[in-house]
Amino acid sequence: xxxxxxxxxxxxxxxxxxxxxxxxxxxxxxxxxxxxxxxxxxxxxxxxxxxxxxxxxxxxxxxxxxxxxxxxxxxxxxxxxxxxxxxxxxxxxxxxxxxxxxxxxxxxxxxxxxxxxxxxxxxxxxxxxxxxxxxxxxxxxxxxxxxxxxxxxxxxxxxxxxxxxxxxxxxxxxxxxxxxxxxxxxxxxxxxxxxxxxxxxxxxxxxxxxxxxxxxxxxxxxxxxxxxxxxxxxxxxxxxxxxxxxxxxxxxxxxxxxxxxxxxxxxxxxxxxxxxxxxxxxxxxxxxxxxxxxxxxxxxxxxxxxxxxxxxxxxxxx
Amino acid sequence: xxxxxxxxxxxxxxxxxxxxxxxxxxxxxxxxxxxxxxxxxxxxxxxxxxxxxxxxxxxxxxxxxxxxxxxxxxxxxxxxxxxxxxxxxxxxxxxxxxxxxxxxxxxxxxxxxxxxxxxxxxxxxxxxxxxxxxxxxxxxxxxxxxxxxxxxxxxxxxxxxxxxxxxxxxxxxxxxxxxxxxxxxxxxxxxxxxxxxxxxxxxxxxxxxxxxxxxxxxxxxxxxxxxxxxxxxxxxxxxxxxxxxxxxxxxxxxxxxxxxxxxxxxxxxxxxxxxxxxxxxxxxxxxxxxxxxxxxxxxxxxxxxxxxxxxxxxxxxx
Numbered sequence: 001x002x003x004x005x006x007x008x009x010x011x012x013x014x015x016x017x018x019x020x021x022x023x024x025x026x027x028x029x030x031x032x033x034x035x036x037x038x039x040x041x042x043x044x045x046x047x048x049x050x051x052x053x054x055x056x057x058x059x060x061x062x063x064x065x066x067x068x069x070x071x072x073x074x075x076x077x078x079x080x081x082x083x084x085x086x087x088x089x090x091x092x093x094x095x096x097x098x099x100x101x102x103x104x105x106x107x108x109x110x111x112x113x114x115x116x117x118x119x120x121x122x123x124x125x126x127x128x129x130x131x132x133x134x135x136x137x138x139x140x141x142x143x144x145x146x147x148x149x150x151x152x153x154x155x156x157x158x159x160x161x162x163x164x165x166x167x168x169x170x171x172x173x174x175x176x177x178x179x180x181x182x183x184x185x186x187x188x189x190x191x192x193x194x195x196x197x198x199x200x201x202x203x204x205x206x207x208x209x210x211x212x213x214x215x216x217x218x219x220x221x222x223x224x225x226x227x228x229x230x231x232x233x234x235x236x237x238x239x240x241x242x243x244x245x246x247x248x249x250x251x252x253x254x255x256x257x258x259x260x261x262x263x264x265x266x267x268x269x270x271x272x273x274x275x276x277x278x279x280x281x282x283x284x285x286x287x288x289x290x291x292x293x294x295x296x297x298x299x300x301x302x303x304x305x306x307x308x309x310x311x312x313x314x315x316x317x318x
Numbered sequence: 319x320x321x322x323x324x325x326x327x328x329x330x331x332x333x334x335x336x337x338x339x340x341x342x343x344x345x346x347x348x349x350x351x352x353x354x355x356x357x358x359x360x361x362x363x364x365x366x367x368x369x370x371x372x373x374x375x376x377x378x379x380x381x382x383x384x385x386x387x388x389x390x391x392x393x394x395x396x397x398x399x400x401x402x403x404x405x406x407x408x409x410x411x412x413x414x415x416x417x418x419x420x421x422x423x424x425x426x427x428x429x430x431x432x433x434x435x436x437x438x439x440x441x442x443x444x445x446x447x448x449x450x451x452x453x454x455x456x457x458x459x460x461x462x463x464x465x466x467x468x469x470x471x472x473x474x475x476x477x478x479x480x481x482x483x484x485x486x487x488x489x490x491x492x493x494x495x496x497x498x499x500x501x502x503x504x505x506x507x508x509x510x511x512x513x514x515x516x517x518x519x520x521x522x523x524x525x526x527x528x529x530x531x532x533x534x535x536x537x538x539x540x541x542x543x544x545x546x547x548x549x550x551x552x553x554x555x556x557x558x559x560x561x562x563x564x565x566x567x568x569x570x571x572x573x574x575x576x577x578x579x580x581x582x583x584x585x586x587x588x589x590x591x592x593x594x595x596x597x598x599x600x601x602x603x604x605x606x607x608x609x610x611x612x613x614x615x616x617x618x619x620x621x622x623x624x625x626x627x628x629x630x631x632x633x634x635x636x
Contacts, residue, residue, distance in 0.1 A: 032615075032617040032618065032621070035615050035616065035617040036618060039612060039615035039616065040612050042612075043612070128616075128617075149467050149468060150468060150469065151468065254610075255606075255610055258609055258616065259606055261616060262609065262616060262619055262620055262623055263593065263623070265616070266620045266621075266623035266624045266626075266627055267589055267592075267627065269621070270624045270628065271585055273624070274585075275581065287580070288573075291580065292572075292573055292576060297353050298353065298445075298576065298579060298580060298583070299349065299350040299353040299354065299583075300350065300353075300354060301580055302580055302583035302584045303584075303587065305580055305581070305583075305584035306584045306587045306591070309584055309588050
C-alpha cells in the first residue's frame with residue numbers, strides 16, 4: 001500500500017500527496033517505508049523558507065510569489081507551519097482558506113502543519129514533507145511560518161534559501177527584531193512598503209547584514225497586496241539559487257543539514273525507546289526517591305541517571 | 319571556594335548570590351558542587367511564574383508585587399528571563415535598569431538571565447537559580463518572562479503557581495491568545511484594566527478556565543502602573559499557596575517537576591557526552607556518506623544511528 005502511495009506521490013497526484021503527508025505527520029512506521037521509497041527521487045527542488053514577525057504580510061507575499069513562479073512555468077509546493085506558541089493558535093485558518101485558490105491549480109500544492117508538540121518532531125515532519133513535495137516534482141518548495149518563534153525559525157532555516165520578511169519601522173520593536181535576523185536571512189524583504197517610507201528600515205537592515213561566502217544578502221521592498229516588487233523578489237531568489245549551484249554551496253548546505261537531521265532524529269528515537277524502559281527500572285525509582293527526600297541533589301542524580309540510561313539496551317526497534 | 323560561596327548564599331549575601339548564579343549560568347563543574355551544597359536547604363520558597371504576551375505590563379506588575387510582598391514582610395527573589403526569540407532580543411534592558419530600585423533593598427534580589435541558546439539549558443539554569451534564591455532565604459521567588467515563547471512558558475510553568483497576565487481585548491488576537499492559556503494558568507490577571515472596560519475579556523477568560531483538583535483559577539483585574547488591584551492579587555497568591563499546602567499538592571507538583579527535570583538533564587548530559595564520541599566513529603561517517611549519496615534514506619539511517627549511539631560508552635564523566 002505504501003508502494004502504491006509512493007508511486008502516486010512520484011506522479012504528483014494531489015490525493016496521494018495529501019495522504020503521504022498525513023502519514024508523515026502521524027509519525028507511524030509507514031512513514032519510514034514511504035521515505036525509503038521516495039528519497040532517491042529527491043534533491044531537485046529549490047527550497048525556500050519565509051519567516052519574520054507576525055503581521056508583516058508573509059502569507060500574502062507567499063501567494064504572490066506562487067503566482068510569479070507559476071508565470072515562469074515552475075511548479076510550487078507550499079508548507080505552512082502553524083504557530084507553536086500557545087498564544088497564537090488558530091490564526092492560520094483564514095490564510096489556509098484563502099490559499100485554497102492556488103490549491104485548485106494542478107501545478108501548486110499547499111499544505112499546513114501544526115507546530116504544537118515537540119520541536120524536534122515538527123522539524124522532522126517538515127523535512128520529510130519537503131522531501132515528499134520534492135519527489136512529487138515541485139521545482140520550488142516554500143516553507144512559510146506564521147510567526148517567528150524558535151521552532152518556526154528552525155524550520156525556516158533548514159532550507160536552501162531563508163527569506164526574512166519585515167515591514168517599515170513603525171516603532172522601537174522593529175529595531176530589536178533586527179538583531180537576530182541578520183544572521184539567518186539570505187534575502188530580506190521589507191513588505192508593506194507603502195505604509196511608511198521604507199528607506200530608513202531598508203538602510204538599517206542593509207547595514208546589519210553580513211556577507212556569507214561571497215553573497216551579500218540583498219534588501220528588497222514589496223507591496224505584496226498589490227504585487228509590487230514581487231517579480232524582482234523572484235528574480236533575486238533565482239539569482240541566489242544560481243549562486244548556490246555555481247559555488248557548490250547547495251550541496252554543502254544540504255550535507256550539513258543532513259548531518260544535523262540524522263543526529264537529531266537518532267537521539268530523539270533513542271530517547272523515545274529508552275524512556276519507556278526507564279520507567280520500569282528500579283534503580284531510577286530509587287534515585288528519584290533519594291532526591292525527593294533531599295538525600296541526593298538533582299545534579300548528582302542526573303549524573304547517575306546518565307549511567308543508568310547508557311546501560312539500558314536500546315530495544316528491539318532500534 | 320565553592321563551599322565558601324555556598325555559605326555566603328545561605329546567609330543571603332547578595333554578592334555571593336550574584337557569583338553563584340553566574341556559576342550556574344556558566345554550566346561548569348562547580349555548578350554541580352554548588353547545588354550539592356545548597357540543595358538540602360531548599361524547598362521553603364513559594365515559587366511563582368509570571369507569563370503572558372509582550373506588552374501586557376508584566377514587569378510593572380512584578381515590581382508592584384514585590385512592593386506588596388515587602389509590605390507583608392516577605393523576602394522576594396526575582397529571576398527575569400530574557401526573550402529567546404531572535405526577534406525581541408535586548409528589549410529587557412530598560413526593565414532591568416528600572417528594577418534596580420528594588421535591588422538596592424536588602425530583602426529583594428533581582429537577576430535576569432538570557433534565554434538564547436538551547437531550551438533545556440535555560441530551563442535547567444532557571445531551576446537551579448530558583449534553588450539558589452530559595453536557599454538564600456527568599457520566601458517568594460518570582461520567575462518573570464518577557465515574552466510568551468515556548469521556552470519562556472516552559473520555565474514559567476515549572477513553579478508552584480503560574481500567573482498569566484493579559485490585557486483588555488483590543489483585537490481578535492487576544493481571543494486567539496486565550497486558547498493555550500487556560501491550560502497553564504493558576505491565576506489570571508487582566509492588567510491595564512483602565513484602557514478599555516475589561517469586563518468582556520475577564521468573562522471570556524473565566525469561561526475558558528478549567529478547575530484543577532478543586533482550584534478554579536480566578537480572573538483578577540489590575541492597573542499595575544497605579545498599583546490598583548495588586549494587594550488583591552497578592553492575597554490570591556497567598557490563598558493559592560495555602561490551598562496547595564493544605565491539599566498536599568505542592569509536594570506532589572514538586573515531585574512531578576523533579577522527575578521531569580532529572581530525565582531532561584540526564585538525556586541532555588548523555589547527548590553532550592555522546593555527541594563528541596560520535597564524531598570519531600567511523601561507522602557514523604560511513605552512514606552519513608551513504609545518505610548523502612542517496613544509497614540510504616534518512617529514516618533508515620536514523621534507526622542505524624540509534625544503534626551506534628546505544629553502543630557507545632557514555633564516557634568517564636558520566
